[in-house]
Amino acid sequence: MNSVIQTANRIIIKVGSSLVTNDGRGLDHAAIARWAAQIAGLRALGKQVVLVSSGAIAEGMLRLGFERRPTDIHELQACAAVGQMGLAQIYESSFRAHNLGTAQVLLTHADLADRERYLNARSTLTTLLRMGVVPIINENDTVVTDEIKFGDNDTLGALVANLIEADALVILTDQHGLFSADPRKDPSATLITHGVAGDPALEAMAGGAGSSLGRGGMLTKILAARRAAKSGAHTIIAWGRDSDVLSRLAQGEAIGTELRAQTGQLTARKQWMADHLQTAGAVVLDAGAVQKLTREGKSLLPIGVTAVNGEFGRGAVITCIDAAGVPVARGLSNYTSGEARRIMRKPSTEIEALLGFVEGHELIHRDNMVLL
């Protein structure tokens, strides 16, 4: 089986903190120079590459003299701000050695949740790629709190893959790929060479971060593969310390773990809705409504809603959850949370009498909804 990278035109490459900072010892100039040289090689083959790089906090900790990862959020944010300077500097000089321009793009979850900012981010990234520049992306750690974080750069990499409809997501890490169990704990664990993104069996094998530097561990990489597959991107998880890892993949060599996308592609607007990690509110559905949405492809009518959580306006993206709290769908609400509370459990024929107007017979129309 050939690596999907050989045929991919647009590729997101994510590098983790331990690789970038040489296990927290400081920016690994030699490793970064090797990735830059290989990415220059990919560009020369006509491929467009976006780099998602972690390491700001780990590098900032070192520069500010922290021996252990601070627990105070503002100290972490200070580390990120200091470390990001180092990342920007080393990437700029490493790529310049290959006559490639770089651009720093710091994103927050709120940027991608807002439709206008989402479209702006997408246009800026595709413009940079068209201009031959390599965008270097990280989370804008200095302005985010835990509740509104992407949480880890594996997720960010998948969201960027969806944002610009990349063909592949390459996650470089400190292991050779996904193993049948965490190899740090189980030496007999074996490498999984390929699988289907979204297969729940993969999630069962993946554990948390093995070092104190990385955030997500293997599980966030597996979940990132599932998310990236929604826009058709295949994912490869490979060992970033292999000096030719990207060139070997580009030549078609199957290394690491390849997780192929097999899910149907969502339209761009539905993709945007699916990628909302947090929504302004949620509606609780009864069993009948869950059945209508998930099995019959129907819209959500107010009669199937038993509760409305949170405050939201018309046109907001909200989550539909079942009675047990499990998210089943996301979509654009035709009504505000206050209006939704007044019409829930009621037939649509009563909407006008209850509100004095009708915005639609549905609370969420099928065309504005994505199943999760």
Ligand SMILES: Nc1ncnc2c1ncn2[C@@H]1O[C@H](COP(=O)(O)OP(=O)(O)O)[C@@H](O)[C@H]1O
């Ligand atoms: N099934 C598994 N296969 C491989 N690695 C695993 C698995 N389960 C947990 N891990 C751990 O995940 C770690 C990689 O995640 P992380 O430390 O977050 O890296 P990064 O900084 O590259 O994102 C590995 O070092 C390993 O200890």
Ligand SMILES: N[C@@H](CCC(=O)OP(=O)(O)O)C(=O)O
């Ligand atoms: N934005 C953070 C990234 C945190 C993160 O996801 O780290 P990792 O698990 O090493 O990819 C930083 O630059 O330190």
